[in-house]
Amino acid sequence: MQAFQQQLKTLEAADTRVLGVSMDSAFANKAFADQIGVTFPLLSDWGGKVTREYGIYLDQYQAARRVNFLIGKDGKIMEEQVDRDAIDPTKIVDACQRPKLKN
Amino acid sequence: MKHRSSRILAAGVLLAGVVAAADPASAQIKKETPNMPKVGDTAPDFTLKYFDGSDLKEVKLSDYRGKKNVVLAFYIFAFTGG
Numbered sequence: 001m002q003a004f005q006q007q008l009k010t011l012e013a014a015d016t017r018v019l020g021v022s023m024d025s026a027f028a029n030k031a032f033a034d035q036i037g038v039t040f041p042l043l044s045d046w047g048g049k050v051t052r053e054y055g056i057y058l059d060q061y062q063a064a065r066r067v068n069f070l071i072g073k074d075g076k077i078m079e080e081q082v083d084r085d086a087i088d089p090t091k092i093v094d095a096c097q098r099p100k101l102k103n
Numbered sequence: 104m105k106h107r108s109s110r111i112l113a114a115g116v117l118l119a120g121v122v123a124a125a126d127p128a129s130a131q132i133k134k135e136t137p138n139m140p141k142v143g144d145t146a147p148d149f150t151l152k153y154f155d156g157s158d159l160k161e162v163k164l165s166d167y168r169g170k171k172n173v174v175l176a177f178y179i180f181a182f183t184g185g
Contacts, residue, residue: 004176016172019162024180026154043151043162050149055138056177067139069175071146075168080142089174096172 005038007093014096015073023048023063070095146175 004011004018011018020042022029029042048064051057056065066086070079079095081088140146150163167173 001176001178004174011174014172015170016174017167018174018176020176020178021151022178022180026152026159030154030156041153041155041160041162043153045149045151050147050151051177052138053147053149054140054175054177063179064177066179067177069140069146069173069177071164071167071173071175073167073169073172075145075148075165077140077142077144077146078172080139082139086176089176092174096174 001033001038001042002036003087003089004040005036007089008040010093011096014093016070016096019043021045021050021064023051068092146173 001020004020008018018040020029020033020038020040022042023045024032024042025046026044029044033039033042045051045064048057048062051064054067054069056067057063058065066083068079068081068086068089069077070092072078079092081091085091146164148163148165150161152159152161154160164173164175
C-alpha cells in the first residue's frame with residue numbers, strides 16, 4: 001500500500017485512480033490507512049463477494065491474495081501482478097504512463 | 104426386529120467411517136485460483152464502501168469507465184506490510 005502511496009502523484013498524473021481492497025471493515029481500513037499514511041480509499045469487501053468475483057479468495061486464509069489489477073478506461077484489465085510481484089507496483093506505474101492510455 | 108436395528112446401526116457406523124476418511128481430502132489446500140480474470144477481460148463491476156473519517160462513501164468501478172484508469176490493489180488484511 002505504501003508503495004502505491006509513494007507513486008500516487010505519478011499515477012494520478014497519468015489519469016489513474018488507486019483503490020485498495022480488503023475484506024476488513026471500512027473502519028479497520030481507515031485506521032490502517034491513517035497508520036501507514038495512505039490517502040487513497042481502502043475499500044471494504046466485507047464478506048468477500050468482490051474478492052471471490054475476482055477469483056483471488058484464498059480458502060486457507062479466508063482472505064484475499066495480494067493482487068494488483070490495472071483497469072483501463074475501457075473497463076478492461078491491462079496488467080496483473082500476483083503475490084510477491086504485487087508488492088512492487090513499478091510495472092503498473094509504467095503501464096499507466098504509456099501514451100496510448102492518455103487518450 | 105432386533106436383527107434389523109442392529110443392521111441399521113452397523114450401516115451407521117460404516118457411514119461415519121466413510122465420512123471421516125473423506126475429510127482429510129476435503130481439507131486439502133487449494134492453491135490455484137483459476138477464476139481470476141485475465142489481461143484483456145472486462146473487470147467485474149462492483150460497488151464497495153470506504154470510511155473517509157466522517158462518512159461511509161461508495162465507490163462504483165464503472166463510474167470510472169471512460170474517465171480514468173483504475174488500480175485495484177487487493178491486500179490480505181489491514182495492518183500487514185506491503
